[in-house]
Amino acid sequence: MADIKLSNIKKSFGNTEILKGIHLDIKDGEFLTLVGASGSGKSTLLRIISGLEEQSGGSIKIGGNEVSSKRPKDRDLAMVFQSYALYPHFSVRENMQVPLRMRLPISQRLPLAPLLSARAKAATEAVQQRVIEVATQLHIDHLLERKPSELSGGQCQRVALGRAMVRDPAAFLMDEPLSNLDAKLRVHMRGELTQLHRKLGTTFVYVTHDQVEAMTMSDRIALLVEGELIQVDTPHNMYHNPSHLKVAEFIGSPKINLIPATQSSRGRLAFAGQSLDTITLDVTSGESQVCIAVRPEDIRLAPNSNLAARIIHIENMGGEKILFAKAAWAQGKLAIKLGADDAQSLMPGDEIKLEFNPRKAMFFDRNGQRLHRKSTSMGAH
Amino acid sequence: MSQHAVVLDAHLQSEAPQALGKTTVSLPLGQAREQRTAWLLSLPAVLLIVLFLIGPIIAIVLLSFTDWQLGMSSYNWIGLANYIQLSEDEAFLAALKNTLFYVALVLPGSVFGGLAIAVLIEARPSGVGLYRTLFFLPVMGTLIAMSIVWEYILQPDFGLLNMMLAELGIEGRNWLNDKDSVMYVLAGIGIWHQLGYNMVLFMSGLLAIPAQLYEAADMDGVPHGWSRFRLITWPMLGPVTLFVVVITAIKAFQVFDTVEVLTRGGPGKNSEVLLHLMYVEGFQFFRTSYAAAITVIFLFIVLLITLLKTRFMEKKVHYS
Numbered sequence: 001m002a003d004i005k006l007s008n009i010k011k012s013f014g015n016t017e018i019l020k021g022i023h024l025d026i027k028d029g030e031f032l033t034l035v036g037a038s039g040s041g042k043s044t045l046l047r048i049i050s051g052l053e054e055q056s057g058g059s060i061k062i063g064g065n066e067v068s069s070k071r072p073k074d075r076d077l078a079m080v081f082q083s084y085a086l087y088p089h090f091s092v093r094e095n096m097q098v099p100l101r102m103r104l105p106i107s108q109r110l111p112l113a114p115l116l117s118a119r120a121k122a123a124t125e126a127v128q129q130r131v132i133e134v135a136t137q138l139h140i141d142h143l144l145e146r147k148p149s150e151l152s153g154g155q156c157q158r159v160a161l162g163r164a165m166v167r168d169p170a171a172f173l174m175d176e177p178l179s180n181l182d183a184k185l186r187v188h189m190r191g192e193l194t195q196l197h198r199k200l201g202t203t204f205v206y207v208t209h210d211q212v213e214a215m216t217m218s219d220r221i222a223l224l225v226e227g228e229l230i231q232v233d234t235p236h237n238m239y240h241n242p243s244h245l246k247v248a249e250f251i252g253s254p255k256i257n258l259i260p261a262t263q264s265s266r267g268r269l270a271f272a273g274q275s276l277d278t279i280t281l282d283v284t285s286g287e288s289q290v291c292i293a294v295r296p297e298d299i300r301l302a303p304n305s306n307l308a309a310r311i312i313h314i315e316n317m318g319g320e321k322i323l324f325a326k327a328a329w330a331q332g333k334l335a336i337k338l339g340a341d342d343a344q345s346l347m348p349g350d351e352i353k354l355e356f357n358p359r360k361a362m363f364f365d366r367n368g369q370r371l372h373r374k375s376t377s378m379g380a381h
Numbered sequence: 382m383s384q385h386a387v388v389l390d391a392h393l394q395s396e397a398p399q400a401l402g403k404t405t406v407s408l409p410l411g412q413a414r415e416q417r418t419a420w421l422l423s424l425p426a427v428l429l430i431v432l433f434l435i436g437p438i439i440a441i442v443l444l445s446f447t448d449w450q451l452g453m454s455s456y457n458w459i460g461l462a463n464y465i466q467l468s469e470d471e472a473f474l475a476a477l478k479n480t481l482f483y484v485a486l487v488l489p490g491s492v493f494g495g496l497a498i499a500v501l502i503e504a505r506p507s508g509v510g511l512y513r514t515l516f517f518l519p520v521m522g523t524l525i526a527m528s529i530v531w532e533y534i535l536q537p538d539f540g541l542l543n544m545m546l547a548e549l550g551i552e553g554r555n556w557l558n559d560k561d562s563v564m565y566v567l568a569g570i571g572i573w574h575q576l577g578y579n580m581v582l583f584m585s586g587l588l589a590i591p592a593q594l595y596e597a598a599d600m601d602g603v604p605h606g607w608s609r610f611r612l613i614t615w616p617m618l619g620p621v622t623l624f625v626v627v628i629t630a631i632k633a634f635q636v637f638d639t640v641e642v643l644t645r646g647g648p649g650k651n652s653e654v655l656l657h658l659m660y661v662e663g664f665q666f667f668r669t670s671y672a673a674a675i676t677v678i679f680l681f682i683v684l685l686i687t688l689l690k691t692r693f694m695e696k697k698v699h700y701s
Contacts, residue, residue, distance in 0.1 A: 098598075
């Protein structure tokens with residue numbers, strides 16, 4: 001078990017800068033998710049931690065030891081790959097033995113060694129024992145003699161996990177391990193991985209492009225955008241207290257609604273020709289364009305409101321419905337999450353009146369930086 | 382080759398139930414019509430195969446049981462006489478022995494050689510294109526023309542090889558006229574010719590191995606070099622290796638050009654090989670039925686290799 005400390009990690013391929021100086025402290029035993037769109041550099045960062053890729057600059061410390069110059073196998077990490085990367089001609093048992101066997105001295109690894117030396121025999125038996133132990137823990141002990149081609153995707157996933165677990169590494173690195181599974185199994189494995197993390201108590205570094213996985217599994221989420229860490233925070237804060245517009249946009253489904261507004265030099269807001277009297281922003285700059293961001297669940301129907309919109313599409317999720325509506329004042333599409341009862345009589349094409357909860361709205365300046373409310377008017381923020 | 386056949390089979394099997402289901406629901410006649418269409422569509426291919434492959438093979442097998450010679454207007458059925466004569470013919474036995482010896486040298490030489498070159502070239506990032514071209518050149522050249530070049534290199538008095546050896550103080554020999562060296566020289570040329578082809582096949586096989594397997598091995602602590610080759614490269618190359626072995630074996634059994642140009646089977650019968658003997662018997666002595674018997678034996682050997690491949694080895698090299 002160990003913490004991982006990344007300082008100023010940089011990586012470029014030719015003239016393209018993939019990572020622009022990443023600082024990240026991953027705590028011992030933490031489940032940290034690196035999340036971002038494809039091309040954001042999250043996989044590269046994970047591969048740099050693992051040692052499969054070399055950084056162009058910066059240092060990595062695992063458990064306090066500088067590992068930048070160490071080879072992958074000497075970093076005491078285990079990795080689970082998206083494609084599982086199981087050795088196809090080996091049985092499950094043999095696959096899981098590899099990391100242990102490869103760390104035995106060569107004299108004990110030879111085919112006949114267990115017959116010749118008592119120590120080699122004991123070592124081989126210990127390996128067998130450990131494989132069975134882990135296989136039982138993952139409920140794959142009945143599959144030990146099968147080849148990977150005879151397993152389902154979910155079973156392969158477990159074997160890959162097992163291969164990573166047998167050695168008790170300092171940390172697990174996972175590169176989109178669930179993206180090859182079907183939707184149902186993915187949800188199931190999400191829960192199992194979280195439970196596994198709780199049971200093992202080892203550091204997990206998990207890469208995904210799926211914000212749902214990030215939200216449901218992690219202790220903390222690190223959002224990478226174009227090679228830069230925008231925010232590292234708990235799932236709750238990423239959702240409710242994003243520091244940057246990109247975080248607000250990335251986290252949450254459907255995407256957060258953005259409403260353009262103007263802000264006066266005194267911090268007063270106005271949009272769609274009306275002013276929001278309840279809110280004063282803590283700003284020092286003069287008049288400028290700002291963006292009001294409202295989560296779909298913070299908008300509701302209000303027959304007396306003057307914010308009109310036209311429904312273009314309704315997604316029925318069973319317990320709730322998501323309305324997609326067009327509104328001139330929002331300059332685009334709005335998503336509104338409603339309870340199934342509230343939305344019962346609505347049809348595409350209907351005109352609706354909306355209001356949103358200004359206390360839950362968030363504000364961002366033109367560069368995407370969060371603007372907070374004046375503390376006198378709204379308390380904490 | 383047969384890999385494709387297997388894929389096709391699977392495809393047909395998965396399609397068939399649907400097609401059947403549809404036709405039986407609509408019209409019982411439809412099924413018959415569909416079958417007739419299928420035959421009609423494959424008729425050109427079937428005709429060509431019968432005309433150019435199955436027909437000649439049947440003709441040769443039948444011919445080998447007669448005493449017919451080129452130009453004769455009549456023939457007699459003589460049963461197994463040609464084969465009995467073959468079993469006592471020293472030239473044939475020498476050709477069989479030499480051919481097997483040739484295969485025994487060329488097969489491992491060009492398979493392992495090609496593999497080694499492919500692995501070495503792929504391991505180095507620079508010069509891949511140059512090395513690939515250099516080793517592939519012999520494959521593109523016509524073997525007859527190449528053989529003439531080799532003849533000059535191996536010429537005992539002013540040949541390049543002996544001149545180079547003389548510089549080193551070693552006395553060369555009359556390589557092609559020496560019964561101890563002639564088969565080794567022919568096998569050497571055979572390996573040289575086949576190496577590049579095998580290399581290219583192995584290279585494509587190497588490129589098809591998923592990089593994540595090597596990365597997993599990195600994480601698992603599998604050392605570079607031999608361990609990694611044995612754990613990943615060699616097993617993953619299984620299907621390619623099988624294909625290369627079969628192709629190389631069949632090509633080696635077909636050795637003819639170099640023998641015809643360089644030695645004509647000599648000295649004595651020391652470099653006589655199956656196809657060359659067949660050519661001599663059939664087209665120089667015009668003993669057509671006797672040559673047919675040699676051909677039947679040759680075909681039998683090729684058939685045996687193919688059967689070994691499909692029946693026995695193919696199961697061991699495919700993992701999915």
